[in-house]
Amino acid sequence: MDAQPDDDAGLRTIPLFAQVAELLRRRIVAGIYTQGTRLVEGRLSAELGVSRVPVREALHALATEGLVELSPRRSASVTRVPDAIGRELVEVRATLEGLNARLAAQRRDPALGARLEAVQREGRLAAADGRTEALLRLNASFHELLASTAANSVLREMVRSLRERTFLMFAPVDAARARQNWEEHARILQAVIDGDADLAALLASRHVYSAHAAMSRGGAGAGGAAPG
Known part of the structure; x- marks a missing residue:
């Protein structure tokens, strides 16, 4: 997975989807991905050098935390907070x-x-x-x-x-x-x-x-x- 040095430090012993989730979480917290930003599985998969499966699992994990919204017809996106x-x-x-x-x-x-x-x-x-x-x-x-x-x-x-x-x-x-x-x-x-x-x-x-x-x-x- 192609991540910044600070992104993947200490994460190599945990499941791949959790590594992806942590990287995406950090980007959301840093404001790199702002509210409403689309998180496209295929694009993220290519960028990170992983299959779509860990990306999909990571997005579902972030959805349970309230950071990502999932749609059955569209890609995931960073949660908009009313x-x-x-x-x-x-x-x-x-x-x-x-x-x-x-x-x-x-x-x-x-x-x-x-x-x-x-x-x-x-x-x-x-x-x-x-x-x-x-x-x-x-x-x-x-x-x-x-x-x-x-x-x-x-x-x-x-x-x-x-x-x-x-x-x-x-x-x-x-x-x-x-x-x-x-x-x-x-x-x-x-x-x-x-x-x-x-x-x-x-x-x-x-x-x-x-x-x-x-x-x-x-x-x-x-x-x-x-x-x-």
């Missing part, structure tokens, strides 16, 4: 991200905290330099580490799913929003390190609404990276 549903997704995600940060502050782990600080530093540098691919990777790492600190596997999966679905609306954003995103991360992280569960929850919830507000103001533009 405004009303988008607002509901943001409301639920903001609530769960707040709970996630609250638990992280209550159950803080020094080792994970140090790793979060390292990712935070890298994220700020990447935002300053406008390194979009690095920002996507570091943003995912920040939230995964925060979820690990919260130590609730059910919540972790729910937040991850919601984050990916809201990225359909958010990605991409401009450089200014990318910098603001990491400034907000820094405040959340400090509250977690301080063990201030109430503040961590408040900041994490506001972080989601802030990203949504930026998108609503028309802040999306080329050269950025998905927020939140």
Whole structure:
């Protein structure tokens, strides 16, 4: 399968359809495939150098996650999120991200905290330099580490799913929003390190609404990276 270096790293031991699904998922999250983009089996099969079967299975897997819509008469396409549903997704995600940060502050782990600080530093540098691919990777790492600190596997999966679905609306954003995103991360992280569960929850919830507000103001533009 012909993928970018970051796309297929660490994926060689999992089924081919799962590798394809992960690559397509990353492209959707990165805003490479935007809402409504057609995902044609034959075209993807030729591009990735695989048969249609793993592509079809990957599209079905992404459909169960809400990232792809399937039609019996047409090819698959990236899910379009109606405004009303988008607002509901943001409301639920903001609530769960707040709970996630609250638990992280209550159950803080020094080792994970140090790793979060390292990712935070890298994220700020990447935002300053406008390194979009690095920002996507570091943003995912920040939230995964925060979820690990919260130590609730059910919540972790729910937040991850919601984050990916809201990225359909958010990605991409401009450089200014990318910098603001990491400034907000820094405040959340400090509250977690301080063990201030109430503040961590408040900041994490506001972080989601802030990203949504930026998108609503028309802040999306080329050269950025998905927020939140």
